[in-house]
Amino acid sequence: MDRRLLLLLLLTMEQNALCQQQQTCTKSVVNSCSDCIRSGPFCAWCQKLNFTKPGEQEAVRCDTKDQLRQKGCDDEEIISPVNSQDITKNDSLSTSFENEEPVQMSPQKINLQLRPGLPQTFRVSFKRVEGYPVDLYYLMDFSYSMKDDLQKIKELGNDLFAALKRITRHAQIGFGAFVDKTVLPYTNTNKEKLAKPCDKNEQQCQAAFGYRHVLSMTSEETEFEREVAAQFISGNLDSPEGSLDAMMQAAVCGDKIGWRNSSTRLIVLTTDAGFHMAGDGKLAGILEPNDEQCHMENDLYVKSSEMDYPSVGQLTAALEKHNIQPIFAVTENVESVYKELSKIIPKSEVGVLSSDSRNVIQLIERAYNSLSSKVTVTHDSLPDNVRVVYTPICDNPGPAGDSRGVCNNVHEAEMIYFDVTVTVDSCIEDKSFTVSPLGIKDTLTVTLSTNCKCLCENSEDKTHQHCSHKGSIICGICNCNAGFIGQFCECSIGDKDESSLRASCQRNNGTECEGRGDCVCGRCQCHNTESGSSFYGEFCECDNDQCETFQNKQCGGNGDCKCGTCDCYSGFEGSACQCKKSDEACRTSDNTVCYGRGSCVCNRCECKEGYQPPLCKTCLGCPDPCQTKLNCIECLGFGSGPFEKNCSTECRNTKVKKVDQFTLTTKECQRKDSEGCWIKFKLDQLVGEDNYRAEVLEQRECPDPPHVAAIIGGSAAGVVFIGILTVAFFILVNYMNKEYKIFENEKKKSKCPREVYRRTISMQMEELRCETDREKQ
CATH class of the missing domain: 4.10.1240 (Hormone receptor fold)
Structure with missing residues (x-):
């Protein structure tokens, strides 16, 4: 009860803080009531005629309600849209489960019309129904190391059902098994090994598989015992298993598993190994990403060897979408792995199995109690520019947060509440999102729209007297007819375009007259400041009230304010004229000021870029x-x-x-x-x-010059050698020519067939043969 009082006090303080926030209205460019409403959640518009003074900008109509009242605007003439909410469906919470769709959260539908920037809070009630159905799917690792665990589960069927009956009378249980993908390097693909992947001494061993659905949800103990008793162990090669594959199929194949619409859905995963995840499929050449769809045929996952493992993010989204809460019953050697996984999956628990799983029933009971006693309310994806904050109201609340609200140690049939605060930061079209407790089917649909329009009392008369008979009234200001502009449509623009006249009142395409005056016929008419002086300058950019202060005095009392900048009196300096001129602390050992690399302001060196204080002696980052x-x-x-x-x-x-x-x-x-x-x-x-x-x-170290004599000597020797080669070449050519002429003469004397001979041994033998023939004749 003390915590509730504390929470109430915090809410009151928050409301007081909002009241303080109401005192301000930050305006930018305001030319109309709509501009004003968009400027901030506490900006209001006065539509009273003659509210502004002659030459005064219409932006003064935009301010907080309190400020407008002080300026003489009546409440009925103040336009300030507010938030509104409409609960369109609010079915009563159910007290117990009566074989019909129970209601555990209210309301179920709400419409919010919000003003941008103005938060709106509504309350959500939640009460867990007594005897709410539970669907438990026992998903078991059938790799060979889990042989003893399978045998123990066959013996614990009655005890498992008894434990579920203690939780609820409406309990169902299903069974599934997994090992890993039946491809290398996860499973031995030898034909005999695929058929019997277990140890050679194991007689009862089923063929390798990825994931098999064994038993759909049933409340019959005998059916569960019969199906589980008929199961045998299998096996594979590597240690990580395909548990994520199996969990994904168990989540998305709802019709085959037999999940009921109204039930707490649990997957109990028992294993002694880690898990493969997205990307591991590349080891087997499997590149197709997991598509998060059901691929079950004859109770077997048929895409196991064609599709990659799901990512942890994909599995988390699928479990949340189908309101399934996993319980990881794992051996001690992989406990830390699954605790890290549990941190990512919001509604999940981890328990340590004994060596043969004999403690699995106690583990499931503890995990279920932990899951059911923690109520977490969150939302799906939000529209752009929408913020949501949850504040839990219960005996053991978690911290308020912008993504979820948490109540711990919630008992069955205990009523708890969550305050949901929604803020829209800008005008949007109709959008919606849903709020729901994790792991529970109940949802609240929130439909959003924004209130960005001004509902003013407008005049349709286009010759209204207030507008010099040249315009009509919209939200208290003149909407001039074509060819006229001005606060009261008093200025005829003639041949000039209205936009060009207004542009001449803007500095660097900014706000007209800096928001400090009115653009009248292309020239700024500046307003007075709050102190009674005037803005001045071509664009009303100057005033003498906004200079820096020192000791609560403008320009420290030692200078005059000129166009927002202090003009210091003689002997003073600084942005607020706060210092007496002195360079004593800026003097260096050689009597310079900041070594000439900076200026002395307020007796301190302001160094040029790179040079370091206090005296700008050294430079960091300067070139060598x-x-x-x-x-x-x-x-x-x-x-x-x-x-x-x-x-x-x-x-x-x-x-x-x-x-x-x-x-x-x-x-x-x-x-x-x-x-x-x-x-x-x-x-x-x-x-x-x-x-x-x-x-x-004085002396440079230069490389030795080249050795001229050696170069010349070498060159001369080279010339002589080339000359000798040239002479030898000419002698050889001359000798060959001479020999060739002798050969030609000899051929003419010969009666032998004229053929081309070379002056070689073979040619001499031919000449000898011819000489012999002549002697015989």
Whole structure:
């Protein structure tokens, strides 16, 4: 009871906070009543004629109700839409289950018409029905390591039904089994192994399978015992199993499983191994994602080897959609794995099985009591720009939240409540969403619309006297006829377009006259400020009331406010003229101010980008001066490099001194110049950003020049060698020509057939043969 009083106090404080919020109306561009209503949840519009003063902008009609009343607007002339709600279905809560659709949450339908930004709270009641039906689907791992567990379940059939009867008289139980996908690398695909995947000594072993539905929901104990007794163990290769595949099919194949419409739906998953999830199918070349559809034929999941495992997110959505609450009854070795899974699935519990599952009944009872005693109310996907916050009202509430409300330790038939606060941030068309307790079929449909229109008392007379007989009245302001503009339609625009006249009153396409004046015939007429002074400037952008203050004094009392900026008197400085001029703390050891790399404001250095306080001496992120000053060091020290021709211009901020040894103790550099020589130098940054003094060693370390004599000698030898080769070539060619001529002459003397011979051994043999023939003749 104390907690309820505390909650009531918190709600009262929240309402007081909203009342405080009502005191403000933040306006942007307001040219009409609709603009005003959209500006904020507590903005109201005054439609009273002559409410504004001549030249005063119509935006003053938009303010809080209290402010409008103080300005002389009567309540009946104030337009301020409010929220409204209409409960269209509110069936009474059921007290017990009477074989009909029970009602555990009310109301069931509500219509909300909301003003953007203005929260609306309504209350939801919930009471769990006594004796509410329970459907329990026992989903068991049939891999070989669960052999003893299967035998124990065959013995515990009566005890399991007795436990369910203690929960409710309307209990049903079903049974299913799973192993894994019957493809490599999950299952041995050898034909004999597929038929009998168990140990070779195991006589009763069924063929490998992914998921098999064994028994639909039944209240008959004998039927459950008979079907379970007929089951035998199976097996596979790897340790993780296809439990997510099985749970997905058990969730989406409702007709085959036999889930009742009005029941608490439980899946008890028993296993001693982890689970495969989306993406693991790639190991077997299975790339098709799980489609979250039912694929059961003859009680067997037929897409097991064609479709990937579901993701945890897919399974969570399917369980929530079908109001199924899983209980993971697992062995101790995988308890931590399933506890992590349970954190993702909102309505789930984890219990540790004994080695042979003998404690599974006690585990189910504890898990069911834990699930049923925790009531969690949440919503489905929300429309854009809609926010929902739940505040539980019960003895053991969870924290208020924007995604769900929780009540713990709720007893059967105990009435609890949830305050649901809905806020729409902008005008929307008709939208809806549903609110429901997790794991329970009851739902509340919330239909939303927004109230963004002004219901004003308008005049249809287009020659209304208030509008200089040149316009009509809409929400208290003039709607001018074509060709006229102005607060009272007093300005004829002639050949000019109205939009171009209004554009001339806007600075950088902003608000007309900065919202501080009226655009009259293309020029701003500025209003007065709250202090009685006037806005001024071409666009009413200036005033002398909005400068920074110091010690509750504008400009600290040490300056004048000019167009929103302090103009300090002599001897003062700072954005609010709060400081006496002094640079004592900005002085450096060499009597400079901030080393010339910043300005001294209020006796503190405001450093240029990169340079660090307090005195702007060092720079973080600046380029390395060893590299940036290399070209200047080269041209000033050695008269070479890229800046050689305009060294004095490019390097006017750099002073270089050549030395045989360094005297500076600052940054030492070593770089290669444009001629490939190593230059050693030291840099000292002087006052300013790009002002350096350098000492450079007189001697550069340059690479040795090429050996001319060796090159010449080598070249001469090369020439002689080429000459010898050339002479030899000419001698060879001359010799070959001479021999060829001898060969031609000899052929002419010969009576042998004229053929082409070469001057070789074979040719000489031919000549010898011919000579022999002549002698015989």
